Amino acid sequence: MTDQTPTPEPAGRRTAARRRFSPTALLAVLLPLLTVGALALVQPEAEVAVGQAAEEVPVVQADLVCPPALAADAELAVAPAGELDDGTAEIDDGNGEPSDVELRSDAVTPLTGRDDAAFVRAQGAVAAQLLASRFQPEGLAATECPVPRPTSWFTGVGADADHASVLELANPDAGPAVADVTVLGRNGPIDVPELRGLTVQGGRTVSVDLAQAVPTRSELTIQVVVSRGRLGATMADEVPELGTREATRDWLPSTVEPVTEQLLLGLVGGEGEDTLTLANPGEDEARVEVRIVTADASFVPEGQEEIAVAPGTVETVTLTDQLRRQIPDGALGLQVTSSTPVTSGLSSVVEDDLVHAAPVVAVGAPMTALVPPGESSVRLAGAAGAGVVVVESFDDGRSLGEERLELTEGSGGAIDLPEGTSLVRITPRRTSVAASVVTTGNGATVVPVGDLVRTALVPSVRPGLG
Structure with missing residues (x-):
């Protein structure tokens, strides 16, 4: 008799069978992998540089440009604007080796025999206090030696036989500088191609006689824009001799804008x-x-x-x-x-x-000016509010006395300076005020008084964005 009872499988063995993965299980495996891969391909967003203001630092180098003399026997005067332990300035008129001049607090150093254009330089602490002026005793005239500026305006320029002006462009640096001169007249802008792209070699001065460059009988206004390098611009102004009238000269002041x-x-x-x-x-x-x-x-x-x-x-x-x-x-x-x-x-x-x-413009900080020889007074106007101004006079480092003037909004006044004053310091307190020095004697001249450039801006330099 045949036994038909099935033989049982050994314990622990499973029946071999095919298994299928469901779509849900497949996505459960692939989605995390795809997510990790996508994140690996994403670049982090570039950090956006936040604008940072330029840093204000004390001036450590100063260059002043003094124009040529208007006539013989001109004087070049140099002084510090404030208290000074010690310091020197370098004078370079292009006629030889630059020479050093010792500077003393509240004292003016006069330099004669320097009729050509000159560069006055200083480094260190004295740079923020450097002052220089050109005085012309005959027919009294005066001008402060300006710092090189990118733009200068001269209003009331003459270009004919009755009123003649000469533009002086001086380059204090070693490399060439380039300027463009724009001329405005009574009927509008005047096209003068030869006044565009004027090149001034390093350490040199270029003179432009406006009566030759753009002859006209009406008064002109000149804008000087320096497109390369640095230039100091000044304007010699003259009413020439005519009949019984004697020639008279002065420097025409400039404005920034x-x-x-x-x-x-x-x-x-x-x-x-x-x-x-x-x-x-x-x-x-x-x-x-x-x-x-x-x-x-x-x-x-x-x-x-x-x-x-x-x-x-x-x-x-x-x-x-x-x-x-x-x-x-x-x-x-x-x-x-x-x-x-x-x-x-x-x-x-x-x-x-x-x-x-x-x-002039109103200033709230101490102002110092070199005073031409003669009888001088300080003119004050346009006070911003109630306050007081102290005017102190100096000669050869010693004080000649001080005067105080009470100010109200919009007020001003005139203060005569003691005989022999060569330097004056004007100190507004609790207000700001505009000032100039008027000197008379062998003629008359007016010297603007303003604040010095005591600080410079250093830009914040950072890597550019990719």
């Missing part, structure tokens, strides 16, 4: 003629109001109407009648206010001597 409010401070009394020149480099007509400034007020002179200056043009206005009778009554200067930015300049021929009022 057109503005809507400009204070021209420093009026000289006596018989004279006064011409206000206005230039509008913009595209809109400028409406200009002229006010006479006194110690405690400002007012529009009788009969003086608002002046319209067309776009891109220069306008001249004779103010002799309005100014000459106000100066004995305390007129200090002119306030020029316009609807759009303009440049302005006031030139006067007083007792046959050419004088330019100084364009």
Whole structure:
């Protein structure tokens, strides 16, 4: 008999069978792998550099550009603006090896026999206090030696036989510098191709006689833009000899840019003629109001109407009648206010001597100026608020005394300086005020007083973005 009972499988063995993976199980395995791979391919977002302001640091090197003398026997004067333990300045007029000049606190060092353009340099602590001026004793004239600037404006420039101006461009560096000169006239901009791309070699000075470059009978306004290197720009101004009239010279002051409010401070009394020149480099007509400034007020002179200056043009206005009778009554200067930015300049021929009022701005820090030889006074105007100003006079390092003047908003005044003053320091307290020095004697001249460039900006340099 056959046994049909099935033989049992050994314990622990499973029946061999095919198994299928479900879609859910497949996704459960693949999705984490794909996610990890995608994250590995993603680049982190580049960090965006946040703008960082330039760092303000003390000036450690200064270069001043002094123009050539207007005539023989000119004087070059150098001094520090404040207290100084010790220091030297280097004078280079291109005629030999540069020479060193010892500087002392509150003392002016006069240098004679240097009639050519000169560069005055200083390094270290004295750089932030360096002052230099050029004085012309004959027919008294004076100008501060400016620092090289990228842009300079000269308003009231002459280019004919009755009024002639010469532009001086001086390069204090070793490499060449390039400037473009723009000319505005009564009827608009004047195209002068030879004044574009003017090249000045290192350590040299280029003179541009405007009567030769752009002869015209009307007053001009000149803009100098330095496109390469550094240049110091100054303007020698002259009313030439004509018949019985003797020649008279002075330096025409510059401004940095057109503005809507400009204070021209420093009026000289006596018989004279006064011409206000206005230039509008913009595209809109400028409406200009002229006010006479006194110690405690400002007012529009009788009969003086608002002046319209067309776009891109220069306008001249004779103010002799309005100014000459106000100066004995305390007129200090002119306030020029316009609807759009303009440049302005006031030139006067007083007792046959050419004088330019100084364009100035109010400053709240101590100001120091070198004083030309003669009888001098400090003119103050446009105080920002109530305060006091201290005016201290020096000669050869010693104080000659000080004067104090109480100020209210918009006020000013005049303070006579002691005989022999060669340096003056003006210190406003709790306010700001504009100042100039008026000197008379063998003629007359006006010196603007302002704040020095005591700090420089160092840009923050960082790697660029990829």
